[in-house]
Amino acid sequence: MANVIITNPEQLLDLEGKTLGTTAWLTVSQQRINLFAEATNDHQWIHVDEEKAAQGPFGACIAHGYLTLSLASDFLFQLIDIQNLAMGxxxxxxxxxxxxxxxxxxxIRGRGDVIxxxxxxxxxQAVIRITIEIEGSERPGCVVDTISRYSFK
Known part of the structure; x- marks a missing residue:
């Protein structure tokens, strides 16, 4: 269930400047990274070659930046549920x-702020900043200002 449920345009407008909270934690597995590499044809060794990546600058494979970015969509749906829509x-x-x-x-998890x-x-139109936090890290993995348009019934 989403952190915030919206049923009409007035409630959406009232969210400006507010936080939506955080999502559940999600583990970034090597399988997820490999599947993303297959889907995007991005097989750079820092993502998929576990032996070489262990000797590289990060000490292990890392998620593609665009993989991390793509998870913002899932996090957005966990943060806000906009109901009574004709289309979003x-x-x-x-x-x-x-x-x-x-x-x-x-x-990782998403934190949402309505800009x-x-x-x-x-x-x-809602601009919602999704900050993808990494457990134990002071810096996030991604910060993105998403733009969504909603037409209510």
């Missing part, structure tokens, strides 16, 4: 950063 779409992202590598075996909400035509 991913409109894009603003600034995306990868401050720290995400080593294989890491536990802005505005009406755009008949829809409502």
């Amino acid at each position: 779409v991913n409109y894009g992202c603003n600034k995306i950063r990868f401050p720290a590598p995400v080593p294989v075996g890491s536990e 802005s909400v505005e009406q755009v035509g008949e829809a409502y």
Whole structure:
């Protein structure tokens, strides 16, 4: 169940400037990294060659930055459930950063902060910053300002 449930546009507008809390922890497994490498044809050794990566700069394989970014979508759905929609779409992202590598075996979670909400035509556009925290790390693995548009019934 999501941290915040929204049923109408007014509730969404009222979220501007508020935090949505955090999600459950997720383990970044080598299998997940390998599957992402297969899906994207990105087989760089720092991601998939466990022996070589163990001798490399991170001491182990690390998740692709775009793999970490892609998990923001899952975290967003854990943070906020917008109901009574005719349609919701991913409109894009603003600034995306990868401050720290995400080593294989890491536990990560999303933290959500609502940056802005505005009406755009008949829809409502929300910019929600997803900070992907790495357990035990001071720096996050990814920070992204997601942009979603919602049309209510």
